[in-house]
Amino acid sequence: MNSLVDGKIKDLLRNWLHYKDTDCGTVLEQINALARVAGHDLDERFANAGLGAGPEARVASRIVGRALLEQGDETPDYEIRTTLDMWLRRNRNKGR
DSSP states (O other): OOHHHHHHHHHHHHHTTTTOHHHHHHHHHHHHHHHHHHTTOOOOHHHHHHGGGOOHHEEEEEEHHHHHTTTTTOOOOHHHHHHHHHHHHHHHOOOO
């Protein structure tokens, strides 16, 4: 896992999506797990994975893409927020 990408994702979750610091750890763990299932590390290659990795991984890859300021965003904000809220409901809080 790339620590710079990790920090950028946490900044995106806090500043753009307005999630609490304690929720960022849970979301980041889910994104990391989906990246591993798709066969990638949490880096710019996973940001370009898209739908080939699966529906939840598509949302995770778009979050990574937005954190890295990449172009070509086909996932609506509503779907991103819905998926993140579902992850937070299903998984226990991991902290920072």
